[in-house]
Amino acid sequence: MNDYNISRTNSNLNKPKRKQYQIAPLTEVLDQLTSIVSFSDITFDDCKKQLTQILELMGAVDQSVIIGITDTAGRIIYANDMFCQITKYTREELIGRNHRILKSDYHDNLFFKNMWDTIVAGEKWEGEIKNKAKDGTHYWVKTTIVPILNNEGKPFMYISIRSEITEGKKAQEQLYSALQEEYRQTVSALDTIIFKVKKNTDGKMYFTLFAGKLAEKLDYSNEDFHHKTAEQVFDKKDADYLYQQFHLAFSNKKVNFKLHIKGKTLFISLSPIVLDDVVVEIVGNVSDITELEKAHETINDMAYHDVVTDLPNQRLFNNDLDKKFRKVQKRTEPFGILCLKINGFTKTNELLGHEVGEKLVCSISTTLKKVVQSFGVLYRSEGSRFLIITKTIESPDQLKDFAEIIQKEISKIQQIDNHEIRLTSNIGASAYPECGNDPQQLVKSAYIALNYSRYKAFCNYKYYTMEVHNYYQENELLEQALKHAIENHELSLHYQPKVDIKHNRIIGAEALIRWNSPQLGSVSPAKFIPLAEETGLIFALGEWVLQEACRQNMEWISMGYSPLKVAVNISPLELQHSMFIPKLQNILERTGLDPKYLEIEITENSIMNDQEESIEIIKKLRDLGVTVAIDDFGTGYSSLSYLKKFPVNSLKIDQCFIKDVMQTPSDAQLVIGMINIAHVFGLEVVAEGVETLEVADFLKSYHCEQVQGYYYSKPIPADRFEEKFLIMAHASL
Ligand code: C2E
Numbered sequence: 001m002n003d004y005n006i007s008r009t010n011s012n013l014n015k016p017k018r019k020q021y022q023i024a025p026l027t028e029v030l031d032q033l034t035s036i037v038s039f040s041d042i043t044f045d046d047c048k049k050q051l052t053q054i055l056e057l058m059g060a061v062d063q064s065v066i067i068g069i070t071d072t073a074g075r076i077i078y079a080n081d082m083f084c085q086i087t088k089y090t091r092e093e094l095i096g097r098n099h100r101i102l103k104s105d106y107h108d109n110l111f112f113k114n115m116w117d118t119i120v121a122g123e124k125w126e127g128e129i130k131n132k133a134k135d136g137t138h139y140w141v142k143t144t145i146v147p148i149l150n151n152e153g154k155p156f157m158y159i160s161i162r163s164e165i166t167e168g169k170k171a172q173e174q175l176y177s178a179l180q181e182e183y184r185q186t187v188s189a190l191d192t193i194i195f196k197v198k199k200n201t202d203g204k205m206y207f208t209l210f211a212g213k214l215a216e217k218l219d220y221s222n223e224d225f226h227h228k229t230a231e232q233v234f235d236k237k238d239a240d241y242l243y244q245q246f247h248l249a250f251s252n253k254k255v256n257f258k259l260h261i262k263g264k265t266l267f268i269s270l271s272p273i274v275l276d277d278v279v280v281e282i283v284g285n286v287s288d289i290t291e292l293e294k295a296h297e298t299i300n301d302m303a304y305h306d307v308v309t310d311l312p313n314q315r316l317f318n319n320d321l322d323k324k325f326r327k328v329q330k331r332t333e334p335f336g337i338l339c340l341k342i343n344g345f346t347k348t349n350e351l352l353g354h355e356v357g358e359k360l361v362c363s364i365s366t367t368l369k370k371v372v373q374s375f376g377v378l379y380r381s382e383g384s385r386f387l388i389i390t391k392t393i394e395s396p397d398q399l400k401d402f403a404e405i406i407q408k409e410i411s412k413i414q415q416i417d418n419h420e421i422r423l424t425s426n427i428g429a430s431a432y433p434e435c436g437n438d439p440q441q442l443v444k445s446a447y448i449a450l451n452y453s454r455y456k457a458f459c460n461y462k463y464y465t466m467e468v469h470n471y472y473q474e475n476e477l478l479e480q481a482l483k484h485a486i487e488n489h490e491l492s493l494h495y496q497p498k499v500d501i502k503h504n505r506i507i508g509a510e511a512l513i514r515w516n517s518p519q520l521g522s523v524s525p526a527k528f529i530p531l532a533e534e535t536g537l538i539f540a541l542g543e544w545v546l547q548e549a550c551r552q553n554m555e556w557i558s559m560g561y562s563p564l565k566v567a568v569n570i571s572p573l574e575l576q577h578s579m580f581i582p583k584l585q586n587i588l589e590r591t592g593l594d595p596k597y598l599e600i601e602i603t604e605n606s607i608m609n610d611q612e613e614s615i616e617i618i619k620k621l622r623d624l625g626v627t628v629a630i631d632d633f634g635t636g637y638s639s640l641s642y643l644k645k646f647p648v649n650s651l652k653i654d655q656c657f658i659k660d661v662m663q664t665p666s667d668a669q670l671v672i673g674m675i676n677i678a679h680v681f682g683l684e685v686v687a688e689g690v691e692t693l694e695v696a697d698f699l700k701s702y703h704c705e706q707v708q709g710y711y712y713s714k715p716i717p718a719d720r721f722e723e724k725f726l727i728m729a730h731a732s733l
C-alpha cells in the first residue's frame with residue numbers, strides 16, 4: 001500500500017467500512033501533520049511512507065482494537081471508531097485535544113512520567129491504563145504505544161493500540177478488595193493495630209489500612225483512616241512525629257518508636273515493603289504497652305527508692321552523685337556529702353517490735369526529708385544509714401550547720417503509737433573538692449569521718465580532716481593485722497588474780513586479751529579492742545575469749561585445783577547482740593564449766609545506753625548462774641540510781657581513783673563513797689590498779705572486799721598463772 005492507495009481507498013465508498021474509517025482519518029492525519037509537525041528533519045514523502053506502513057499494520061489488526069495517534073505534545077491526531085466508542089467522545093471532540101482529557105487520576109504522576117520517558121526515548125511502552133470516558137465512567141485498556149521515529153531516530157508521533165480489559169480488571173479489583181477485606185478481617189481480630197501507609201508522587205503519605213482490636217479500643221475505624229494523611233487523623237504534634245518516622249521507613253529503614261495517644265503508650269514498629277528496590281509502602285504494627293510501661297515504672301521506682309520510706313535509695317544516690325560530678329566539674333561548684341547514722345532503730349525493733357520500728361523509720365524519714373530539702377536531698381542508704389547530697393556550699397563550715405539542723409530534729413522525742421522514743425545520731429561530712437575529686441573518694445571520706453565520730457567519745461559530727469585521715473590509715477593497717485591475728489592464733493589470754501583482801505587469798509582471775517603481732521609487736525587491748533568494735537571483728541574475738549577463758553578454767557578445775565571464778569570482759573556490742581546469750585550458753589555447755597565460775601565484766605556505759613534492755617540481759621545472765629560485775633566504775637555516767645535497778649553482783653572501782661588514793665584526799669573520799677554506796681546496794685566492791693601495800697591496806701580498812709593490781713601480780717600467761725597461783729593455791733600470799 002502507498003500514499004496513492006490511501007487516497008484512492010479513501011474515495012472508494014464501497015469498500016468495507018473498516019477500511020473507510022481508517023483511511024479517511026489517516027489522510028486528515030497527514031493534513032494535520034503538515035501543520036503541526038516540523039518537517040525540517042523529515043520529508044513529507046518519508047512521512048507518508050511511514051504512515052502507509054502503519055496503515056498496513058492497522059489493516060492487519062482487528063476492528064475491535066482501539067487505535068489512536070498523538071503528536072509529540074500529546075495531542076490526539078487520530079482516533080479510530082473504537083477509540084471514539086470507548087471514550088464516548090466524537091472524533092471531532094477528540095482530534096486536536098490533549099490526551100490528558102482521558103486521564104482518570106487513578107495513576108500517579110510517576111506512572112505517566114515513566115511512560116513518557118520510555119516513548120520519548122523511542123522505546124515501545126506497554127501497560128494497563130485506567131481512563132475516564134466523556135460521561136465520567138472509567139474503563140481499563142491494555143495499551144501498547146509505539147513511537148514513530150524520524151530519520152534521526154527521534155519520535156515524531158505515537159501510535160497507541162489498545163484493547164479494553166475493563167471487565168477483567170473489575171474482576172481483579174473485586175478479588176483484590178475481597179482479599180483486602182479478608183486481610184482486614186484477619187487484622188481486625190488481632191489485639192494490635194496493623195496499618196499500611198503509601199506515598200504518592202507528591203510525597204503525600206496516606207493510610208491505606210488501619211485495623212485491629214486496639215484500633216477499636218482507641219475508637220479509630222478503618223474508614224476514618226482510609227486514604228487519610230496522619231495530619232487528618234492525629235493532632236499536629238503527633239502527626240509531625242509520625243511523618244518523621246514514616247520518612248525513615250520509606251528510606252528503607254526498620255523503625256521502632258513509642259507514641260502516647262489517648263492516655264495509652266503505644267509501641268509502633270514500621271516495616272518497609274520493598275518491590276524492585278523501591279519502598280512501595282510501609283506496614284506498621286502498633287501494640288499497647290501502657291501496662292508494661294507502668295510495670296516498668298514501678299520496677300524502676302522500686303529499684304531507685306527505698307520500699308519502707310519511699311526515700312531515694314543508695315542506687316539513686318550513686319546516679320545523682322555521678323551526675324552532680326559531671327555538672328560540677330564543668331562549673332567547679334563546691335558541695336558536700338553528709339553520712340548520717342541514726343542510733344536506736346535496732347533497739348526499737350527488738351524491744352517494741354518491727355511494726356513500731358518501721359513506723360519510726362518512716363516518721364523520722366518524712367521529717368528529715370522536709371528539713372533537708374532546704375539544703376540538699378536525703379537518701380536512705382540502708383537500715384539506719386542515710387546520705388545527703390547538699391546544694392552548692394560557700395564553705396565546708398556550712399556542713400556543720402546542716403548537720404546541726406538534722407541532729408536537732410533527730411534528738412526530738414519521737415512519739416510512735418504510745419511510745420516515746422529518743423534517737424541519737426552521728427554524722428560524717430566531706431566536701432567537694434576539698435575531700436575528694438571523684439564520687440567514690442568523696443563518699444569514702446564522709447564515711448571515714450562518720451566512723452571517726454562514732455568511735456570517739458563526745459563526738460557526733462565530724463568533717464573529714466587530716467586527723468581523720470591519719471586515724472583511718474592507722475586503723476586500716478591495724479584492722480588488716482587484727483583479722484590476720486584472729487585467723488593465725490596470734491591472740492592469747494593473760495590472767496590477773498583477784499584477791500580476797502580480808503582473807504588474803506585468791507578467789508578469782510580476770511582474763512585479759514593479749515596480741516603479739518609479728519609485724520606490730522605487742523599491741524595494747526586499749527587500742528585494738530575499740531578497733532575490733534568498730535569493724536565488727538569484736539564478735540569473733542569476743543567469742544574466742546569467752547571460749548578460751550571457760551576452757552582454761554574448766555581445765556584447771558578438772559586438774560583438781562580449787563575452783564576459781566574467771567572474769568571475762570564483754571564489749572557493749574557483744575552484750576547487746578541478740579545471739580550473745582545463746583552463744584554463751586553454748587560455750588558453757590561445750591566446755592562443761594559450771595556458770596558460777598564465770599563472771600561477766602561490763603562497763604557502765606554499755607548498760608546506760610539502753611537501760612531496759614541491759615536489765616533484761618543481766619537478768620538472763622544471772623538466771624544462767626553467771627555473776628556480773630560493773631567494770632571501770634566511776635568513769636562513765638556515774639548515775640548511782642542505776643545501781644538499784646541493775647541486778648549486778650559487784651562493782652569494780654576504776655584504777656584512776658585508786659592510783660592516787662594515798663596522795664589525793666578527794667580521790668580517797670570518792671573511793672570511800674563508792675565503797676559505801678556499793679554496800680548500801682548490797683554489792684561487792686573490787687578495787688582495780690592496786691600497786692602498793694598502803695593502798696591495799698587503805699582499801700581493807702574501808703571494807704573493800706577484793707583487790708586487783710600489780711602489787712599482787714600483772715596479768716600473766718595461763719601456765720605462769722597456774723604455777724604461781726594454782727599450785728600454791730592455799731599458800732599464804
Ligand atoms: P579492764 O577490764 O579495766 O582491765 C584492767 C586493765 O588494767 C588491764 O589492762 C590491766 O592490765 C590493767 N591493770 C591491772 N592492774 C593494774 C595496775 O596495778 N596498774 C596499772 N597501771 N594497770 C593495771 P589491759 O589488759 O591493757 O586492758 C585494758 C582494757 O582492755 C581492759 O580494761 C578491758 O576494758 C579491755 N580488755 C582487755 N581484755 C579484753 C577482752 O578480752 N575483751 C574485751 N572486750 N575487752 C578487753
Ligand code: MG
Pocket residue numbers: 510569601631
Ligand atoms: Mg575488766
Ligand code: MG
Pocket residue numbers: 631632652654655688
Ligand atoms: Mg577496769
